[in-house]
Amino acid sequence: MQVDQTDKSVSLQNIIFAFSYWPRIFLFLWRANYVYLIFILLISLCRGLIPAVLLLATQNIVNSVSETMGTVNFSSTAETVLLFIALTIFNEFLSILETHLTSIYKTNISNHVNVEIFEKVGKLCLEDFENAEVQDQLQRSQQEANYRPFEIFQQILSIFTGCVTLFSSAAILINWNWSIALSLGLIPILFFFAYLHLGKKEFVIHYNRNPRYRKSWYLTYLLTRDSSFKEAKLYQLHGHFLNDYQNIINDFLNEDKFLAKKRTILSLFSQIISNVLIGGIIMYIAFAAFKGEINLGNLVAYISAVTLTYNNSQNIMFNIVNICKNNLYIEQLFSFLDYPVKEVDNKVIGNKVNNKILKKPIESIEFRNVSFKYPETDHYALKNVSFSLKKGETLALVGRNGSGKSTLVKLLTLLYANFEGDILINGRNIKDIPPTKLYSEIGMVFQDFVQYEMSLRNNVGFGDIENLENDVKIKKSLFNAGLPNLTEKLPQKLETQLGKYFQEGSQLSGGQWQRVAISRAFMRDASLYILDEPSASLDPKAEADIFQRFYTLVANKIGIFISHRYTTLRYASKIIVLEEGEIVEEGNHYELMENEGLYSELYNLQMKHFQKEEVIDL
Numbered sequence: 001m002q003v004d005q006t007d008k009s010v011s012l013q014n015i016i017f018a019f020s021y022w023p024r025i026f027l028f029l030w031r032a033n034y035v036y037l038i039f040i041l042l043i044s045l046c047r048g049l050i051p052a053v054l055l056l057a058t059q060n061i062v063n064s065v066s067e068t069m070g071t072v073n074f075s076s077t078a079e080t081v082l083l084f085i086a087l088t089i090f091n092e093f094l095s096i097l098e099t100h101l102t103s104i105y106k107t108n109i110s111n112h113v114n115v116e117i118f119e120k121v122g123k124l125c126l127e128d129f130e131n132a133e134v135q136d137q138l139q140r141s142q143q144e145a146n147y148r149p150f151e152i153f154q155q156i157l158s159i160f161t162g163c164v165t166l167f168s169s170a171a172i173l174i175n176w177n178w179s180i181a182l183s184l185g186l187i188p189i190l191f192f193f194a195y196l197h198l199g200k201k202e203f204v205i206h207y208n209r210n211p212r213y214r215k216s217w218y219l220t221y222l223l224t225r226d227s228s229f230k231e232a233k234l235y236q237l238h239g240h241f242l243n244d245y246q247n248i249i250n251d252f253l254n255e256d257k258f259l260a261k262k263r264t265i266l267s268l269f270s271q272i273i274s275n276v277l278i279g280g281i282i283m284y285i286a287f288a289a290f291k292g293e294i295n296l297g298n299l300v301a302y303i304s305a306v307t308l309t310y311n312n313s314q315n316i317m318f319n320i321v322n323i324c325k326n327n328l329y330i331e332q333l334f335s336f337l338d339y340p341v342k343e344v345d346n347k348v349i350g351n352k353v354n355n356k357i358l359k360k361p362i363e364s365i366e367f368r369n370v371s372f373k374y375p376e377t378d379h380y381a382l383k384n385v386s387f388s389l390k391k392g393e394t395l396a397l398v399g400r401n402g403s404g405k406s407t408l409v410k411l412l413t414l415l416y417a418n419f420e421g422d423i424l425i426n427g428r429n430i431k432d433i434p435p436t437k438l439y440s441e442i443g444m445v446f447q448d449f450v451q452y453e454m455s456l457r458n459n460v461g462f463g464d465i466e467n468l469e470n471d472v473k474i475k476k477s478l479f480n481a482g483l484p485n486l487t488e489k490l491p492q493k494l495e496t497q498l499g500k501y502f503q504e505g506s507q508l509s510g511g512q513w514q515r516v517a518i519s520r521a522f523m524r525d526a527s528l529y530i531l532d533e534p535s536a537s538l539d540p541k542a543e544a545d546i547f548q549r550f551y552t553l554v555a556n557k558i559g560i561f562i563s564h565r566y567t568t569l570r571y572a573s574k575i576i577v578l579e580e581g582e583i584v585e586e587g588n589h590y591e592l593m594e595n596e597g598l599y600s601e602l603y604n605l606q607m608k609h610f611q612k613e614e615v616i617d618l
Helices: 013-017 023-068 075-123 132-145 148-174 178-208 211-222 226-234 238-290 297-337 405-410 435-439 456-467 473-482 511-524 540-553 587-593 598-607
Strands: 364-373 380-390 392-397 419-423 442-445 528-532 559-561 574-579 582-587
Touching: 013 587, 013 598, 023 178, 023 297, 023 442, 023 528, 075 132, 132 178, 132 211, 132 297, 148 297, 148 392, 178 238, 178 297, 178 511, 211 238, 211 574, 238 297, 297 392, 364 528, 380 405, 380 559, 380 574, 380 582, 392 598, 405 528, 442 511, 456 473, 456 511, 456 574, 511 528, 511 540, 528 540, 540 559, 574 598, 582 598
Parallel strands: 392 559, 392 574, 442 528, 528 559
Antiparallel strands: 364 380, 364 419, 574 582
């Protein structure tokens, strides 16, 4: 996915390449709101023609006045003046209308690009999303999404309007002296590649900033969020974080100063040279009028045409340079949107046979010699894992930290799909099952579960989005998770805002948040429930209550849970002990205790920390 932008040379080939993005950019603009796009282009066409028409009107006014001065015939002059006034008013009306339409269209474009980005994120697998390179691409895309596409649109629009004005004003000069019009068009080209080179240098600097942008964002998060405030206060980290943040921003400031200095020097030099050449052309026109070769109206018209032609040719040049620069940014967006998605269901889309798979609930799970390595590592997180599980059974996964417990669950939920071996659901390969269908049969509490800073209704109802408004089902899920009275204790009942990120939010305890996450999993009418460290924030009594409810819930389903508290494992149908990604023991609690292996060692070691054994009595 990485696109090496730092070695692109400034060449005609790259300029032409920049324009190759126009069709796709135009398609973006069209999809954002084609009605606004058409109206804005028509207005730009009219506004591009009006300056040349006003110039000709001015020429006629001056010539008419000079020819009829001292006579009583002012009617033709008055008509031209009225036309001039009408065109000026019409131009101002178009300008106001264009500003109104573009302000709305800007929001349309930004929203459309953001939706494209969010839809792409939703298609990524966990392997891609956790990739630092992908995160950099996503960060760059998000940074530019709100303004860069609209900026390119404005530049394209400006080029379109400028070309109309340029050709119409140049036509006036060509009618008298074509060499003047040609020289005015060539002057900006003298500095075109210098500005292009500066634009490329600016892009490279900003491109290389992205890892530091991400770090500055994280430091901002640490400085401003309640989740880190307590530790930052206690360990007096605020000054350290602030110093790191300021160092990054100071680096950015120094880079911006460097770019500003280069831009100022180039602008000053180009303006001096250009104005000297323009002054020479105006002197030539004035001398022609002095010799009587052109009249007073033509003098005014030609001088105005010179400035109009030069300004528009210069603006076109600047906009082309900026588009070339912006295309380097927009290439990041397109590169992210074009990133190949490793969708497991690519081969089942449109396949009527495979789409019939998993019409009934999950009744059996089997791992056959499953091995897995995380991306860009040579170490196996899981090695030759094989086991089976059927309806009515509960499986406990235990082992030391890093033994592969959570990894196994990620494979079973297809968060990672590039594993070796086979995972079978109801006897069919899991990769033949559309993920959306698989997910509909799974209720899960992740170890790093989300605390949604939203209403209690959303926090529970997200487990089954189709029943988000089903109060009875939400309250039942809260009851099953051991929170029967939470709704009544909150000021706005189910509509109460949870957390402190927004106004009037009610903060829950760590244990309550965990139970809410468990209720979210219980909200789904699943046939497989998975709990990854569900009792990390619970006291022993609350833990016993949760597991009692869990065993009741999965009595006729399949249940899998990961726990480091061995008092919860006695009543699991099966316990798998993992060590460095391999199954080293398998059985129930009593069988494993008799084996006096790793499970027995870990269990006895943990029990030494308790005055008496705490057992869940089911």
